[in-house]
Amino acid sequence: MIEIEDVHKSFGLLEVIKGVTMNVARGEVVSVIGGSGSGKSTLLMCVNGLEPINSGRILVDGTVVHARETDLNKLRTKIGIVFQQWNAFPHLTVLENVMLAPRKVLGKSRQDAEAVAVERLTHVGLADKLKVYPSKLSGGQQQRMAIARALAMSPDYMLLDEVTSALDPQLVGEVLDTLRLLSSEGMTMIVVTHEIRFARDVSNRVAFFHQGRIHEIGPPEQVIGSPRQPETMAFLKSVL
Amino acid sequence: MLAGCIVTIEVAVLSIIIGIAFGVLLALARMGRKDVWSWVANAWIEVARNTPALFQIYLAYFGLGSLGLHISSFLALLAGITFNNAGYLAETFRGGLRAIPGTQIRAARSLGMTAGQGFRLVVLPQLIRVVYYPITNQMILAVLMTALGLTVGLDSDLAGVTQRFNVLTYRTFEYFSVAAVLYYLVAKILLAAARLLAFRLFRY
Ligand SMILES: Nc1ncnc2c1ncn2[C@@H]1O[C@H](COP(=O)(O)OP(=O)(O)O)[C@@H](O)[C@H]1O
Ligand SMILES: [Mg+2]
Numbered sequence: 556m557i558e559i560e561d562v563h564k565s566f567g568l569l570e571v572i573k574g575v576t577m578n579v580a581r582g583e584v585v586s587v588i589g590g591s592g593s594g595k596s597t598l599l600m601c602v603n604g605l606e607p608i609n610s611g612r613i614l615v616d617g618t619v620v621h622a623r624e625t626d627l628n629k630l631r632t633k634i635g636i637v638f639q640q641w642n643a644f645p646h647l648t649v650l651e652n653v654m655l656a657p658r659k660v661l662g663k664s665r666q667d668a669e670a671v672a673v674e675r676l677t678h679v680g681l682a683d684k685l686k687v688y689p690s691k692l693s694g695g696q697q698q699r700m701a702i703a704r705a706l707a708m709s710p711d712y713m714l715l716d717e718v719t720s721a722l723d724p725q726l727v728g729e730v731l732d733t734l735r736l737l738s739s740e741g742m743t744m745i746v747v748t749h750e751i752r753f754a755r756d757v758s759n760r761v762a763f764f765h766q767g768r769i770h771e772i773g774p775p776e777q778v779i780g781s782p783r784q785p786e787t788m789a790f791l792k793s794v795l
Numbered sequence: 796m797l798a799g800c801i802v803t804i805e806v807a808v809l810s811i812i813i814g815i816a817f818g819v820l821l822a823l824a825r826m827g828r829k830d831v832w833s834w835v836a837n838a839w840i841e842v843a844r845n846t847p848a849l850f851q852i853y854l855a856y857f858g859l860g861s862l863g864l865h866i867s868s869f870l871a872l873l874a875g876i877t878f879n880n881a882g883y884l885a886e887t888f889r890g891g892l893r894a895i896p897g898t899q900i901r902a903a904r905s906l907g908m909t910a911g912q913g914f915r916l917v918v919l920p921q922l923i924r925v926v927y928y929p930i931t932n933q934m935i936l937a938v939l940m941t942a943l944g945l946t947v948g949l950d951s952d953l954a955g956v957t958q959r960f961n962v963l964t965y966r967t968f969e970y971f972s973v974a975a976v977l978y979y980l981v982a983k984i985l986l987a988a989a990r991l992l993a994f995r996l997f998r999y
Contacts, residue, residue: 603905632907642902646920646999656906659916688999701902708906 556580557602557712557745562611564594564601571597573767574611579745581711584738586754586775587747589764590790595747596639598764599714602745603627603634615712632660635705639717641697643689649676650685653704661708668707675703679733695726699733706737713737713744720749749794755779763787796973799956800981806873806944806952807937807985813873814880814937815930821885822892836885843882848940851875856947868949876940880933884926887933891925892918924997931989935982942978953977 557579564572571594579585587595600606602613604620604627613620618630644652653672657663663671676682679699689697698718705713715734719727731753738744738757748754754761754775761778763771763786771784782788824836843851852875859866866874895918903913942954949955957974961967 605901605905628907628909631905634905636905638898638902640898642898644899644902644917646924646997655916656908659912660907690999704906 556614556616557743558614559598559602560612560614562598562601562613563609564597564606565609570609571767572601572608575767575769576611577762577769577772579712579743581743582741583760584742584744584746584758586758586761587745587764588749588751588754588761588790588794589770590793593764594767595764596716599636599716599745599747602714603631603636605636628660632656632708633711634714635702635708635710635712636714637698637701637705637716637718639720641689641694641701641721643692643697643700645689647688648685649681649687649689649692649700652689652700653707656704657707671707671709672703675706676700678706678736679703680729693726694722695729698722698726698730702730702733702737711743713742715744715746715748717747717749751779751791751794763790765790796953796956796960796977799951799953800977802869802952803938803941803954803978804981804985806869806876806941807934810873810876810880810937811930811934813877814884814933817877817881818884818888821881822888825885826889826892839878840882840885843879844886848875848879849943849946851878852940852943852947868944868947869951871947872941872944872949872952875943876937879940880937883933884930887926887929888922891922891929894925895921927989927993927997931986934985934989938982938985939978953981 559575559577562572562575563570575598577585589595597606601608602615602620608621615630615634618625620630644655647655650669650672653676654668657668657671658665673682673685676685679702681696681699681703684692684696689700692700702718719730722730727750731750734746735757746754746758758775760772761775762769763778763784765786771778771782771787778787779791782791821836821839824832825840827833852872855874855878856866856868856871899917899921900913903917904910908916941952944952945954945958950959953974957970961970964970
């Protein structure tokens with residue numbers, strides 16, 4: 556369970572998260588929508604401790620993320636995160652990209668790490684690209700590789716930050732299919748996305764972010780189907 | 796004259812290896828906290844890059860000599876060129892580190908790697924690739940700079956041997972032409988070796 560309690564976060568004088576409270580239960584898929592600059596990416600990076608917060612707290616399975624005594628490296632092994640820009644390690648093959656953290660962080664043997672990596676890469680449809688370097692992959696393939704790389708750590712949670720935003724339109728579908736597959740397997744996910752149809756079809760709840768706050772949250776039928784807030788309506792109109 | 800080539804290569808390769816070590820330290824000092832070390836690094840880099848290599852070698856020989864520290868002309872040449880290499884390479888390393896996007900570190904950290912692991916497993920291999928060709932360029936420059944050993948009386952390197960024969964025979968044109976061809980070949984051979992190594996090293 557991820558518990559976000561009244562979190563505030565500033566960059567210098569600029570407050571980008573102004574009191575966000577949200578819980579994500581095991582097995583739940585929460586989509587986060589909202590205009591650019593509203594603080595969505597920052598919130599995800601606070602959840603896995605990549606960014607410090609100014610006040611409030613975030614708990615993951617009861618562990619306070621920003622507590623001094625929390626072992627962030629250990630915590631991060633159960634929170635997979637995939638970013639908008641493809642962050643493939645260019646000097647490693649697809650297989651090596653996915654094997655690296657299981658070997659070096661989880662201490663798996665080469666055989667074990669390879670078995671898991673092959674399994675995850677097959678899962679995201681990249682079984683034929685194992686020995687290829689990322690520069691030879693399309694954007695959609697790189698993004699699926701990044702998802703497999705996160706999954707190879709066997710995380711309990713996946714945070715996905717606009718994983719399709721940098722892709723050509725014809726490549727978006729294959730990545731969304733991968734996410735659908737994950738959700739059907741019961742993966743707990745926070746998905747920041749501009750794909751409204753995807754958010755409507757896959758999420759248990761949708762949160763609309765506006766100026767550093769959750770402006771509206773609820774089941775997709777409500778937030779996307781019949782939004783109550785005028786800002787939500789305006790946003791949906793602008794992206795649909 | 797071939798024996799001279801060996802000495803020339805020796806000085807060039809040694810000065811690059813030691814230059815890399817000092818270059819890394821200089822780059823770290825310069826990027827780190829503003830203290831006396833960053834000041835020293837800054838001064839070193841500025842002088843190395845903005846004064847003639849000839850002066851740097853001269854100062855190593857006669858400057859240190861006047862301070863009572865007498866070193867052989869071989870060592871003076873090596874020290875001078877190393878000083879020069881380190882200054883240029885420090886800037887190469889600094890630039891190289893900037894060329895690797897912060898998102899790579901972010902990706903490494905979010906997979907649970909420590910800062911050290913992220914640097915060693917993700918940043919360093921990419922950094923080596925980025926600085927590799929600038930380093931080989933600097934090595935070729937170092938080969939050519941060794942000829943300045945003449946000015947501090949080194950007579951065992953290619954330029955020194957050539958000058959010795961020249962003085963004995965006065966066949967200046969012939970000997971210096973042969974020496975020029977040999978410098979060219981040494982540079983090309985080192986470059987080819989570097990290419991070969993790169994081919995083995997970088998598969999992406
Ligand atoms: N590292 C940073 N330093 C300073 N400002 C930042 C930084 N990261 C994000 N911001 C600012 O915080 C605000 C929210 O950014 P972000 O979380 O990326 O929004 P979103 O993902 O919703 O588009 C923006 O105004 C952005 O300019
Ligand atoms: Mg964003």
